[in-house]
Amino acid sequence: MDSSVSSFSSSSTSLGFRSTDFSPPVSDRHPCFQDGGSSPMDHNGGNGRDTPGDSVSEILTRGDLHYVLEDVPHLTEYLPGLPAHPNPLQDNHAYASVKQYFVNVDDAVAQNVVVHNNSPRGTHFRRAGPRQKVFFESDEVHACIVTCGGLCPGLNTVIREIVCGLYHMYGVHKVVGIEGGYKGFYARNTISLTPKSVNNIHKRGGTILGTSRGGHNTSKIVDSIQHRGINQVYILGGDGTQKGAAAIFEEIRRRGLKVAVAGIPKTIDNDIPVIDKSFGFDTAVEEAQRAISAAHVESESHENGIGLVKLMGRNSGFIAMYATVASRDVDCCLIPESPFYLEGEGGLFEYIEHCIKEQGHMVIVIAEGAGQELMSKSIHKLHQQDASGNKLHQDVGLWISQQIKDYFKEKRKIVINLKYIDPTYMIRAVPSIASDNIFCTLLAHSAIHGAMAGYTGFTVGPVNGRHAYIPFHRIIERQNKVVITDRMWARLLSSTNQPSFLHPEHVSDEQNDKNLSIQLVSSSRKENHVEENNVEKLK
Ligand SMILES: Nc1ncnc2c1ncn2[C@@H]1O[C@H](COP(=O)(O)OP(=O)(O)O)[C@@H](O)[C@H]1O
Numbered sequence: 001m002d003s004s005v006s007s008f009s010s011s012s013t014s015l016g017f018r019s020t021d022f023s024p025p026v027s028d029r030h031p032c033f034q035d036g037g038s039s040p041m042d043h044n045g046g047n048g049r050d051t052p053g054d055s056v057s058e059i060l061t062r063g064d065l066h067y068v069l070e071d072v073p074h075l076t077e078y079l080p081g082l083p084a085h086p087n088p089l090q091d092n093h094a095y096a097s098v099k100q101y102f103v104n105v106d107d108a109v110a111q112n113v114v115v116h117n118n119s120p121r122g123t124h125f126r127r128a129g130p131r132q133k134v135f136f137e138s139d140e141v142h143a144c145i146v147t148c149g150g151l152c153p154g155l156n157t158v159i160r161e162i163v164c165g166l167y168h169m170y171g172v173h174k175v176v177g178i179e180g181g182y183k184g185f186y187a188r189n190t191i192s193l194t195p196k197s198v199n200n201i202h203k204r205g206g207t208i209l210g211t212s213r214g215g216h217n218t219s220k221i222v223d224s225i226q227h228r229g230i231n232q233v234y235i236l237g238g239d240g241t242q243k244g245a246a247a248i249f250e251e252i253r254r255r256g257l258k259v260a261v262a263g264i265p266k267t268i269d270n271d272i273p274v275i276d277k278s279f280g281f282d283t284a285v286e287e288a289q290r291a292i293s294a295a296h297v298e299s300e301s302h303e304n305g306i307g308l309v310k311l312m313g314r315n316s317g318f319i320a321m322y323a324t325v326a327s328r329d330v331d332c333c334l335i336p337e338s339p340f341y342l343e344g345e346g347g348l349f350e351y352i353e354h355c356i357k358e359q360g361h362m363v364i365v366i367a368e369g370a371g372q373e374l375m376s377k378s379i380h381k382l383h384q385q386d387a388s389g390n391k392l393h394q395d396v397g398l399w400i401s402q403q404i405k406d407y408f409k410e411k412r413k414i415v416i417n418l419k420y421i422d423p424t425y426m427i428r429a430v431p432s433i434a435s436d437n438i439f440c441t442l443l444a445h446s447a448i449h450g451a452m453a454g455y456t457g458f459t460v461g462p463v464n465g466r467h468a469y470i471p472f473h474r475i476i477e478r479q480n481k482v483v484i485t486d487r488m489w490a491r492l493l494s495s496t497n498q499p500s501f502l503h504p505e506h507v508s509d510e511q512n513d514k515n516l517s518i519q520l521v522s523s524s525r526k527e528n529h530v531e532e533n534n535v536e537k538l539k
């Protein structure tokens with residue numbers, strides 16, 4: 001068996017806000033495995049669940065060897081009489097021949113696949129994929145798709161694949177697009193989406209539906225869903241959007257509606273936790289290479305040339321980090337997770353001077369959220385937010401360009417040639433690359449299979465390479481950040497040779513241990529050699 005997918009096979013103790021007893025074996029009891037298809041049982045056997053309507057955020061099941069399943073809700077929890085039907089996929093000419101096409105009902109994806117002898121089995125998520133039984137008949141489905149937040153390469157691909165997947169796999173013909181993000185539910189008309197109308201949209205950047213920030217009014221949105229007779233809601237968006245999706249799901253459940261809510265995580269910042277990666281991220285990193293290459297060419301062609309590239313990354317520096325490691329033309333990468341300082345020993349200016357003296361040029365990549373604290377010390381600006389409540393950053397690229405120019409002109413009397421490239425919107429407005437298109441297709445299909453099978457209140461995404469249904473609360477409880485004590489940041493430090501920017505006076509006793517590993521790498525880089533045992537500490 002694949003180490004990242006396991007099947008639950010023991011009796012269990014129920015814990016958490018709601019609980020599930022999986023004994024006897026789930027596969028005997030789950031409606032998806034029942035022939036009649038109209039059992040009133042709930043999706044885990046009608047046992048141990050709280051009464052419908054309770055505010056629930058966690059569904060935990062525990063098993064042998066500390067197995068934990070963090071499950072997602074199912075429509076039958078609050079609609080216990082809901083009939084199940086055979087999955088029409090079994091008669092689909094393309095899929096009928098696939099051996100074991102339907103996933104086992106108790107298949108789960110392990111969050112942690114690195115194990116030791118006797119280590120606990122740990123947290124698992126329900127494996128995504130088609131089930132033998134569905135809880136919607138094809139002609140009953142009225143699906144809608146909405147895209148929210150910032151743009152991201154691949155949005156149109158996901159839209160296309162939801163429409164085509166519903167149509168071709170499940171015979172669903174009623175799919176509408178909500179225009180302009182969440183507010184479109186109550187302020188705009190819907191547009192009909194058919195395989196024909198979406199056929200070529202994956203070749204375009206952006207979203208054919210439009211997007212927006214702000215405007216999330218839960219009751220107006222659910223009123224609109226109810227009045228339009230929509231029963232499957234596919235929501236594409238980042239952390240803010242998934243919070244909104246969670247609120248919509250809770251309200252739908254409170255009203256007792258037969259409506260499945262499926263989230264598809266979208267953000268080029270890659271700041272969504274649990275999942276391996278968000279779609280469009282690879283495209284953004286690829287596109288960023290063009291800007292970095294241009295910066296490199298410019299910097300190499302001028303005396304004391306400095307190419308400075310600003311990349312997106314509000315709170316997380318993944319794009320900057322991956323673009324840097326991929327390119328190898330970058331001498332310094334600055335991200336929000338790794339504070340830096342400008343002047344003095346070990347500071348940015350000293351390193352820039354070292355680079356231009358040694359190489360004659362250098363390339364700096366800076367994430368938009370980096371250095372914000374430094375900047376606010378020198379520029380006094382009111383705290384501003386966008387319509388969704390996200391903090392609006394000041395332009396760190398412009399600011400740091402000016403700081404570098406001023407320092408070398410006034411304090412070092414060195415003429416430098418700095419070219420600032422800001423491709424931030426270019427890297428997210430492009431169409432997705434082929435690998436992201438495949439990723440988007442799988443995400444769309446996983447979401448469709450989950451909704452058709454009656455699951456709701458979930459976000460779909462890859463966990464250790466396997467698609468899983470993840471409860472909303474796990475997605476929205478925190479943001480994914482670059483861990484500067486992990487190996488990837490060490491790879492970056494070793495590739496750029498940049499300093500760690502750990503100013504001695506900023507290293508508190510409490511942080512000493514954490515920072516030690518970074519300092520070790522920083523000093524060992526001078527010998528062009530990173531000891532394996534130090535790298536181990538970076539994990
Ligand atoms: N805590 C929240 N509760 C409900 N809706 C939210 C919340 N945060 C953001 N939203 C809504 O989600 C949408 C997108 O959020 P935003 O933060 O702009 O982008 P992203 O989803 O990409 O992070 C907006 O319409 C916003 O109103």
Ligand SMILES: O=P(O)(O)OC[C@H]1O[C@](O)(COP(=O)(O)O)[C@@H](O)[C@@H]1O
Pocket residue numbers: 149150151238239240266267268269312313314368386428
């Ligand atoms: O100018 P906009 O459209 O608000 O977008 C800017 C933001 O969008 C992002 O690219 C992605 O953010 P979201 O995932 O929240 O959409 C951020 O890196 C950036 O700060």
Ligand SMILES: [Mg+2]
Pocket residue numbers: 149238239240267
């Ligand atoms: Mg966001």
